[in-house]
Amino acid sequence: MEEVDSSSIRVSGMQFAYDAQSPLFVDFNLKILPGSRCLLVGANGSGKTTLLKILAGKHMVGGRDVVRVLNSSAFHDTNLVCNGDLSYLGGSWSKTIGSAGDVPLQGDFSAEHMIFGVDGVDPVRREKLIELLDIDLQWRMHKVSDGQRRRVQICMGLLHPFQVLLLDEITVDLDVVARLDLLDFFKEECEQGDVPLQGDFSAEHMIFGVDGVDPVRREKLIELLDIDLQWRMHKVSDGQRRRVQICMGLLHPFQVLLLDEITVDLDVVARLDLLDFFKEECEQRGATIVYATHIYDGLETWATDLAYIQDGVLKRTDKLSELGELKNSANLLSVVESWLRSETKHEKKKPINPPQIQKTSPFDSSPFKSSRHMAYYR
Numbered sequence: 091m092e093e094v095d096s097s098s099i100r101v102s103g104m105q106f107a108y109d110a111q112s113p114l115f116v117d118f119n120l121k122i123l124p125g126s127r128c129l130l131v132g133a134n135g136s137g138k139t140t141l142l143k144i145l146a147g148k149h150m151v152g153g154r155d156v157v158r159v160l161n162s163s164a165f166h167d168t169n170l171v172c173n174g175d176l177s178y179l180g181g182s183w184s185k186t187i188g189s190a191g192d193v194p195l196q197g198d199f200s201a202e203h204m205i206f207g208v209d210g211v212d213p214v215r216r217e218k219l220i221e222l223l224d225i226d227l228q229w230r231m232h233k234v235s236d237g238q239r240r241r242v243q244i245c246m247g248l249l250h251p252f253q254v255l256l257l258d259e260i261t262v263d264l265d266v267v268a269r270l271d272l273l274d275f276f277k278e279e280c281e282q283g284d285v286p287l288q289g290d291f292s293a294e295h296m297i298f299g300v301d302g303v304d305p306v307r308r309e310k311l312i313e314l315l316d317i318d319l320q321w322r323m324h325k326v327s328d329g330q331r332r333r334v335q336i337c338m339g340l341l342h343p344f345q346v347l348l349l350d351e352i353t354v355d356l357d358v359v360a361r362l363d364l365l366d367f368f369k370e371e372c373e374q375r376g377a378t379i380v381y382a383t384h385i386y387d388g389l390e391t392w393a394t395d396l397a398y399i400q401d402g403v404l405k406r407t408d409k410l411s412e413l414g415e416l417k418n419s420a421n422l423l424s425v426v427e428s429w430l431r432s433e434t435k436h437e438k439k440k441p442i443n444p445p446q447i448q449k450t451s452p453f454d455s456s457p458f459k460s461s462r463h464m465a466y467y468r
């Protein structure tokens with residue numbers, strides 16, 4: 091019987107490694123209460139994004155009790171994401187559909203809606219991909235398995251012939267046949283050297299494609315984010331594209347929201363309006379937000395809590411209202427700056443005899459992983 095916990099997020103004794111020789115998290119613990127707006131701060135590479143992805147259930151870490159969100163296992167209980175209770179906004183929203191990875195697959199779409207919603211596609215290529223990935227167009231995206239959801243995501247990412255393809259562990263949910271067929275397909279594509287095209291969705295198609303949404307909430311978000319529904323996604327600016335991504339990620343009233351630097355492309359008005367909206371969501375509905383950012387403007391009064399990570403170690407957690415340094419009229423930027431400046435190179439972890447950590451993927455040693463040798467910009 092699973093233990094009931096009053097926290098929204100609880101991490102207990104977590105271990106995680108990308109590389110078994112130097113684990114990023116070793117016995118990591120964290121507890122975040124409902125209604126909190128918790129800032130995650132730390133230097134580049136300290137582990138913020140990885141932690142958010144783990145909380146979002148994107149990496150399997152230990153057993154069901156190690157990473158708990160809303161009293162469920164972040165990785166195992168896929169309903170958390172499918173029913174909209176847990177929302178993760180982060181990563182890039184690439185202009186070229188060739189970067190298969192950040193197509194949001196939440197809510198009740200059919201596979202057909204998703205795949206045929208991509209305009210300007212060669213139907214022969216589409217049929218080939220649907221067959222290759224063994225996709226049933228009637229699948230409802232909120233009911234399929236992780237592997238099936240992944241197949242649709244991969245299909246959408248490959249509908250346009252890519253010139254550069256950035257792959258981020260996308261075969262992790264696939265069975266071995268699908269994985270090998272896909273690798274053959276990639277090989278063929280690289281050998282043929284196709285001309286790239288770009289995807290052509292409208293903002294309206296993206297936003298109204300999410301089923302089961304309260305129309306009042308949708309209108310509010312469209313207005314708040316100042317979205318023009320006629321925008322064509324392949325022609326808009328990074329900031330406009332980001333607004334559509336944010337809107338889609340917020341359509342369902344989340345209970346836990348994980349934000350990874352998502353306001354970076356937004357202008358100051360959009361950013362402040364969005365922060366207000368988030369605050370309202372926490373105060374009115376008891377929702378919980380964890381926000382990793384390097385931009386601290388306006389966050390002194392917005393955040394309730396702060397968690398500081400250094401090299402995968404939770405150095406401190408504070409209530410903002412009780413943070414001594416802030417009381418001495420310093421702003422958050424200078425407080426965090428002083429913490430980061432006091433980190434010295436010799437403090438960097440150099441584990442001796444690192445513990446045996448579960449690998450993140452059964453394919454960690456596969457030739458496919460070597461595709462990561464390509465640069466990936468977020």
Ligand SMILES: Nc1ncnc2c1ncn2[C@@H]1O[C@H](COP(=O)(O)OP(=O)(O)OP(=O)(O)O)[C@@H](O)[C@H]1O
Pocket residue numbers: 108109114132133134135136137138139140141
């Ligand atoms: N997919 C990956 N494979 C291997 N190592 C990774 C991977 N992703 C991140 N890392 C490493 O894990 C560490 C933590 O990275 P992470 O992206 O979580 O840091 P971050 O705190 O979000 O950094 P930033 O502030 O620069 O966004 C870094 O040393 C990084 O190089």
